[in-house]
Amino acid sequence: MGTSWPVGLDTIYGGATVVAERVTELSNGMFKITTFPAGELFPGLEVLQNVSQGTVECGHTALYYYVGLDPAWGIATALPFGLTAQQQNSWLYHGGGEAAINKLGQNFGVICFAAGNTGAQMGGWFRREINTVSDLQGLKMRIPGLGAQVMQRLGVVTQTLPGGEIFQALSTGAVDAAEWVGAYDDEKLGLPDAADFYYSPGWWEPGPSLHVVINLDAWNKLPKEYQSFMRVAAWESNMNMLAKYDALNNDALDRIVTKGKKLKVYSNEILNAAQKAAFELYAENEAKSAAFKEIFPSWNAFRQKIQRWHQTNELPFNLFVRDNPI
Incomplete structure (x- = not known):
């Protein structure tokens, strides 16, 4: 798993490690994922391309980094003046969002699952x-x-x-x-x-989703049980990251204000x-991207x-x- 994050940012890089650790646990050690920080395998803003090409089987990234490939990728993460984290999860899981993003993903040979959210970001x-x-x-x-x-x-x-x-x-x-x-x-x-x-x-970024991105050929080769483990682990990472950021940002903001x-x-x-x-x-x-117009x-x-x-x-x-x- 290549990622877009430096290892020092433990919460956002943790979106990847939570997935890897949970998959190992659920599979009783039979299914293992090794995570790599940005820059170790390839630049952090090139995760989607490398997963699509099969350089690695999977990655952890923010899909709006790839709006240059198709602006519809922006919807997968967050649109300006769009959805809060709670609303974003509702759209992904119960509003057709995940299916829409994965239809776009087929054009790139990937399948994607939400695996993190920072909550409303600062400006x-x-x-x-x-x-x-x-x-x-x-x-x-x-x-x-x-x-x-x-x-x-x-x-x-x-x-x-x-x-x-x-x-x-x-x-x-x-x-x-x-x-x-x-x-x-x-x-x-x-x-x-x-x-x-x-x-x-x-x-x-009122509620930006981060995603596990998996090469579609690699995904289709996984046993059904392992696919289920990936889905469960991504869900857990999605919920965990949001809760952790909400817990950590309070004290950090106090320290920043104390600095003047x-x-x-x-x-x-x-x-x-x-x-x-x-x-x-x-x-x-909508006028220039068929996927954006559809989603x-x-x-x-x-x-x-x-x-x-x-x-x-x-x-x-x-x-x-x-x-x-x-």
């Missing part, structure tokens, strides 16, 4: 404060996927860098801003030492402009329904406990 580290869309003009930012394409429409110059290269780029000024995941991982990467302004929310770093919220001007640009981008992607309308209908439901019951509760702390 990135900035070396200077931003308040308006004009503040974004010419700003250099590390951000991948369709979120990067939205930022480009707001005047940002984007780069896709693997996690292990972000600190160097941000601390030296090679980029003016960078996003990764959230407080726990950002602290591990040293990002609080590279910039002063920490923004929320990560509107481009400034927490900021994106202005409504920036959020409105980004949301408008995002849905314009989706319309364009997006049903995904969007699901998004509208589940957001309405959560606004009916979960939003009032969260607003109350926020405004009436005890």
Whole structure:
């Protein structure tokens, strides 16, 4: 299993190791998977290509890294202003999402199972404060996927860098801003030492799924029991990662704030402009990608329904406990 993650990021790399360990346990030691960090077998942003080609049997990655191959891969991970982690899992498991992604995967000779979610991500580290869309003009930012394409429409110059290269780029000024995941991982990467302004929310990744990607020929050769073990292990990794990040981010954020770093919220001007640009981008992607055109309308209908439901019951509760702390 090749991955997109440095081994030092224990929670996100743990998405791969949990799968491997659980498969070994379920098979009583008969089915073993060896995990490799980004860069050891091939670059971290080339997992899908190497699994597709059969260089390795499987990988662990974020499928939105591969929107250059087909923009529909972005839907598999997260779309800007899309689904929260809870909503994303609902779409994948009970809204036809997994089947839709695996239909796309057939074009690349892979099958994919959700095996991790970070929860809503933070909106990135900035070396200077931003308040308006004009503040974004010419700003250099590390951000991948369709979120990067939205930022480009707001005047940002984007780069896709693997996690292990972000600190160097941000601390030296090679980029003016960078996003990764959230407080726990950002602290591990040293990002609080590279910039002063920490923004929320990560509107481009409100609930991003990570996936185990398996070469389809290798998958079809597995005994049915081993296929079941893989599905169970991926499910467990998906649930475990989200719970672990939610537990770890709290204390990490406290440590970051104690350092004097400034927490900021994106202005409504920036959020409105980004949301408008995002849905314009989706319309364009429907016109140029058959897979995007097939998946997006049903995904969007699901998004509208589940957001309405959560606004009916979960939003009032969260607003109350926020405004009436005890």
